[in-house]
Amino acid sequence: MPNQRWQISSANPEKANQLAQGTGLSPLLGQVLLNRGFDTVDQAMVYLYPESQAMPSPMDEFPDLAISVEMLKEAIAENEKIAICGDYDADGMTSTALLLRALRWLGADVEYGIPSRMKEGYGINTRIVEEFANEGVGIILTVDNGIAAHDAIARAVELGLMVIITDHHDLPPELPNADAILNPKQLPESSPYRSLAGVGVAYILAVTLAQDLGQLQGLTSQLLELFTLGTIADLAPLTDINRRWLKRGLQRLPKSQLAGIQALIQMSGVSEDQIALKPEDIGFKLGPRINAVGRLADPQIVIELLTTSDAGIALERAMQCEQINQKRQQLCAEIEEEAIALIETEALNWQQQRVLVLVQPDWHHGVIGIVASRLVERYGVPVFIGTYEDENQEHIRGSARGIPEFHVFEALQFCHDLLGKFGGHQAAGGFSLPSENLTAFQTQLSHFAHQCLEPEHLKPLVAIDTEANFNQITYNLYQQIDRLHPCGIGNPDPIFWTPNVRVVEQRLVGKGHLKLTLSGFDGTKQLNAIAWRWGEYFPLPSTVDIAYKLKDNAWNGTVTIELELVGIRVSESAPSGIKKAEFYHNERRYTCSLWESLNELRIRNSEGKVLVIQKGQRTGLLGFKRDDAKQVDVTQPHYYQLIKAATRALNL
Known part of the structure; x- marks a missing residue:
């Protein structure tokens, strides 16, 4: 299961209903407006109709x-x-x-x-x-x-x-x-x-x-x-x-009347039949094709794309953007795979450090910022990732990505005496430093991280607006959400959650994605769902709590509403014969589960290594997979203390 922390906004049904009635929206979206800081109908109406507000010159x-x-x-x-x-x-x-x-x-x-x-x-x-x-x-x-x-x-x-x-x-x-x-x-x-x-x-x-x-x-x-x-x-x-x-x-x-944007839309597969594009069309389709050029090639390609009036030149430049973006995707996948392998096989102690610092030769500087973002999504820890600028490995250049409680630019300022150039803002930054300063840089970053982060902060945050049941998920609700658009940074898509959802069907699709059919607890309504990049969690348990956004799926002229999963956890009220808990031991996070039918305790660290112990046994199994796990003596002090911490967390 994903290692996440859920933050569910406090419900205020009375005020949410007032906003819903005043704006003509669903009470679910009344709560969303409340969560976005709109306390009155007047404030909400200005947000929904921004052209109605007079702006200063x-x-x-x-x-x-x-x-x-x-x-x-x-x-x-x-x-x-x-x-x-x-x-x-x-x-x-x-x-x-x-x-x-x-x-x-x-x-x-x-x-x-x-x-x-x-x-x-x-x-x-x-x-x-x-x-x-x-x-x-x-x-x-x-x-x-x-x-x-x-x-x-x-x-x-x-x-x-x-x-x-x-x-x-x-x-x-x-x-x-x-x-x-x-x-x-x-x-x-x-x-x-x-x-x-x-x-x-x-x-x-x-x-x-x-x-x-x-x-x-x-x-x-x-x-x-x-x-x-x-x-x-x-x-x-x-x-x-x-x-x-x-x-x-x-x-x-x-x-668009611009030849370059027309060509870019054509190459990226964005539908030209839409009344309006959505921010995700730019964020996930048009934008990456432009950004890839700046990361890996000559920006002149994009400048020509966006300034030419010649459709032929525009299409040629858009095709170059497409090819460069494919190369960018390949590089990102390779570096991300190498980074994950490094994190999960080396003793990096990033949970104790409260920050993850990775530096490797031959990583392309132009894409390591994207990889840093993916590692933040995966591990929920601030990531500073770098590569060497020269063959002698004397200088490092890197990118950083943070989590909500960690200010990247302030962290870099805290280490200014060790750095060359640096810059950025709260969520992201860039830096360079002499290689001889790397160890001191890691130590100083960890010192800064300990000032602002607690162990419980070190897992990805899922910020949830309100609880919904499947009967409330309708096409009408989806259309109402359109009035909140454009959604993105500073104005996120509404995130709903539903407890005790039954997983009716699940299968792997594409490059490690999960396609699911889900049913409400009462079984009266089924909805399809997609979970991007969650293939490693297959198969999911039969009953779960889910957090999700709504998306539409047009097929053969029919439009249906699907769920895009962003969070999942075991339903606390689901009778599964398995007790689960989370705990911290020596400043490291662990999850544990007691499988009552097997009389077996399993303790998992954040890197995915599992210790399995059966009741009454002096030895256990330790490894990433049971097939290649090694036997260990669980009476040794460090295993014994870990097992005691787990049993306390399970209230045994």
Whole structure:
């Protein structure tokens, strides 16, 4: 069974019913609205209909927006060369494409440059600045980077170039000496623009400039599509102004007028018949194909894809994205497999360390961040994963992913004396360090982790909205959930749970997925379900509690509602003849079960190794599988104390 912790929101039926009646939604979704922080019907209605709320003008919010527009207007009027410095992730590439489209539309002389992911790393640097200067550039415009690039900006000023920084990353203690800075982190927490990604800042600058020049007509739609693509692919919060604009953008994408987006939709298998795309269409289909290029190949492929008006070139670039994404998937699978094998065969003691640090040669730096995310999903522990940058293995570059109680950027700051470059935010980050500092880095990270994490935090979190029975799961409910969209970061899909569900049928499908037929406890209604990447838990017990999202399945013109499982646990009230418990021993987590019919106690550690003891025996079996397990003397002190802890947890 998955090693999870369930967090079920406190139910407030009276208030949930009030919200449901005031909004015309199901009481289940009334509870979801309550969980999202909407206490009144008025608040809920603004959330459901974001266009109904008056928004402040960006000019009133961003202090340097007016001067940025004036600088660009003057450059366009005088035919002065403008250079965009972008980034190699989806946000940076869509931002670059958006401003290229806008500035070319407005008659600007504009070019772009993106640093090499493998050779230079993130952000504008002095090499790019000097190259722009040699090409006669007058204004540098950064997108999705630059807020901490003091040296590069200082060099630009020294060379007589003007600089506009557009970025959304956290502010350093001292800002670079740029001519203008547009960053939503400069705005108050209450500002609706605070959650913008880099592409959102670029969108505001482009629209404001075009509006000022009276040339907005015909441009807005194409910019909105790029804003939508970049914002969701960058995992920006789908709240406030993002939610307002994304509702429009997601409706436009199926009928996009941009040749590149049309080609990308065609290659990724997204249905063009949809009224609107959903964030998962971008998050799992369009976005990864763009991101893969920035991770493994030349970002110019994506820039050309998103700026060309030639359908042939667009299809060619989309096919390149497809091929590169397939290579990315293969690399991720290989590295993830190697990482899991390393974790489960080596004595890494990550539960005692409360953080998992993995460094191996020959892992591709461009994809290790994805692998780190998968390891967090699997083990529920903060993951710092790295690979060597050189043949001599003197330098390490890595990526980090966290859990809700662990702040990745603060952890990196805590270790700043051991690191080279580093950056990030609460959930993710990147870093480099000399190899000789690796052991000290692991020790210091563990020290930080012990300050904010308890042993019970070290398993994946399933945040659940409300309990539902199968009779409440209807197509009407699914349609009502659509009013909560777009769902994603900051506005998650509703998660329901149902206890005592019977597993009627189960089988393995695809690459390690579980397909199930489930029945409510009373047996009156059956629903199909899918559990992605849960093949290793096959077969599941006959009666379980489940947590799930709703999804639709269209087949032969018929649409049915299915469950997408995100959580599962043994039903506490299910009569199975098996007692189960969880406990901690020497700061490590274990699960144990007493199989009464076999008179057998089984104790499992987090790596999957199991100790099996039968009542009255002095020896037991220890191993990952019974077939190749070895015999051990369970009277030895460390086994004996472990067994005592397990029997206490089972109340024996």
